[in-house]
Amino acid sequence: MTAIDELLERNAALVDRTRGDRSSASPSLHIAVLTCMDARIRVFELFGLQQGEAHVLRNGGGVVTDDVIRSLALSQRKLGTREIMVVQHTSCGLSMTTDDEFKDELEADTGLRPTWAVEAFKEVKDSVRTSMARLRHSVFLPHKESIRGFVYDVHNGALHEVLSPGQG
Numbered sequence: 001m002t003a004i005d006e007l008l009e010r011n012a013a014l015v016d017r018t019r020g021d022r023s024s025a026s027p028s029l030h031i032a033v034l035t036c037m038d039a040r041i042r043v044f045e046l047f048g049l050q051q052g053e054a055h056v057l058r059n060g061g062g063v064v065t066d067d068v069i070r071s072l073a074l075s076q077r078k079l080g081t082r083e084i085m086v087v088q089h090t091s092c093g094l095s096m097t098t099d100d101e102f103k104d105e106l107e108a109d110t111g112l113r114p115t116w117a118v119e120a121f122k123e124v125k126d127s128v129r130t131s132m133a134r135l136r137h138s139v140f141l142p143h144k145e146s147i148r149g150f151v152y153d154v155h156n157g158a159l160h161e162v163l164s165p166g167q168g
Helices: 003-017 043-047 066-079 099-110 124-137
Strands: 031-036 054-059 083-089 146-152 159-162
Touching (some): 031 043, 043 054, 054 066, 066 124, 083 124, 124 146, 124 159
Parallel strands (some): 031 054, 083 146
Antiparallel strands (some): 146 159
């Protein structure tokens, strides 16, 4: 059985027990959380979130890309979010490579070099600051008053706030 087949079986069991979610697409806490796709980050558990309270965006590294800006613009302008929380983490795979190394691997394997940025980083706090700055400078996001960044320690579960230059 494939992993997809297993997930389909789980969904079938869920369908038998529920009639679907009738909550709003707008998150009740008016917050969007951007984090990494790393399976060790259990976002809902980490923040005690319930279904319908937050928009959760995940990508490799939890970094701000054009697609993240697109999703957050929709989240703020159409679905009422007002705050953004950027959560990256220790021991991230993106801190263990460089853009050029990964692009070289892809080019060697496929014959094509990606045009997109990998967004690799050496220091996670600097990456969080870069992501917060990109959000604050985006003309597409109307609500920038509450953008905060954090590093999640995957070894002990602690969150450490990352301040932008000039804060605190």
